[in-house]
Amino acid sequence: MRLKSEIWVKAYLRRCRLEGADALLVRRGDADAGAIYIKLSRLDGTALLFGPAPAGLAGAREDRLWEPCLKGKPAGEAEVDAFLERQVGFDQDIWIVAVEDRAGRHFLDDWLAPP
Numbered sequence: 001m002r003l004k005s006e007i008w009v010k011a012y013l014r015r016c017r018l019e020g021a022d023a024l025l026v027r028r029g030d031a032d033a034g035a036i037y038i039k040l041s042r043l044d045g046t047a048l049l050f051g052p053a054p055a056g057l058a059g060a061r062e063d064r065l066w067e068p069c070l071k072g073k074p075a076g077e078a079e080v081d082a083f084l085e086r087q088v089g090f091d092q093d094i095w096i097v098a099v100e101d102r103a104g105r106h107f108l109d110d111w112l113a114p115p
Helices: 005-017 077-090
Strands: 021-028 036-041 048-051 065-066 093-098
Touching: 005 021, 005 036, 005 093, 036 077, 048 077
Parallel strands: 036 093
Antiparallel strands: 021 093, 036 048, 048 065
């Protein structure tokens, strides 16, 4: 059984803070099952974006898994924000978490979907 979105986001925010990265909730979505997007600002004008992996992947039903968005490469902050705006237009229940870390640490290693 999957953790509720709200619980996962709270735990993730705490993990980021414990590791010394600034993290904040930008958009609150559906508490139970809202999709979660993680925007990782590298503090150089670029960002990485991670979104939910497709539900059909092995393990994605029980655990939340993420995959890189925007071809998995750093993109301009404006491009990442535009992508997120389109996602909000498509699904009003999404969560958006912003992490700022110059080293590019996202703390999703255990939750990344296999390539």
